[in-house]
Amino acid sequence: MKNIDENDLIIKLKDAFEKWKNKKKFKSSFEDLDEVFFITDYVLASGFISPKINRMICGRLKDTLNGWVQQIHYWIIPAPYSIISTSESHLFDEKEKEELKLVLKDFMSIVSLNVEVGLTKDAQKEAEYVDNALGMWRKHLPSLIKFSKKVRVSWQEGN
Numbered sequence: 001m002k003n004i005d006e007n008d009l010i011i012k013l014k015d016a017f018e019k020w021k022n023k024k025k026f027k028s029s030f031e032d033l034d035e036v037f038f039i040t041d042y043v044l045a046s047g048f049i050s051p052k053i054n055r056m057i058c059g060r061l062k063d064t065l066n067g068w069v070q071q072i073h074y075w076i077i078p079a080p081y082s083i084i085s086t087s088e089s090h091l092f093d094e095k096e097k098e099e100l101k102l103v104l105k106d107f108m109s110i111v112s113l114n115v116e117v118g119l120t121k122d123a124q125k126e127a128e129y130v131d132n133a134l135g136m137w138r139k140h141l142p143s144l145i146k147f148s149k150k151v152r153v154s155w156q157e158g159n
Helices: 006-024 030-037 039-046 053-076 083-089 094-120 123-157
Strands: none
Touching: 006 030, 006 039, 006 053, 006 123, 030 039, 030 053, 030 123, 039 053, 053 083, 053 094, 053 123, 083 123, 094 123
């Protein structure tokens, strides 16, 4: 395995990001995206920067949102024979599940847009995807915090 200079890799990552951002004309900053989607950590763990940095970063955004899609799905509809998802799903009343469905719908629209961008290579839609992913995250973060806290407290109290 090559000895990778992490600082050099981070500098190259930020440079590649800025070139991509200037080409695609999206608004989100590297710092804002990195704070939410841990792009630096992802690249450091990978040990390289893809020549297609756009797809690498878009994939990271998708993976993060998709993780939440799966979590929300289990909160709304528990997996059969899963004590964990069944216990957590029962914590939420119908009003809360409707709120969760709105988050799910928004996140799925972003995840689906990434799939479309990967197939079409549409530069404008790719820029929309990046900005919309960050925007949807910010929009729904208070709900995610509220529901995650509810789940944690329930497990902590043994309910």
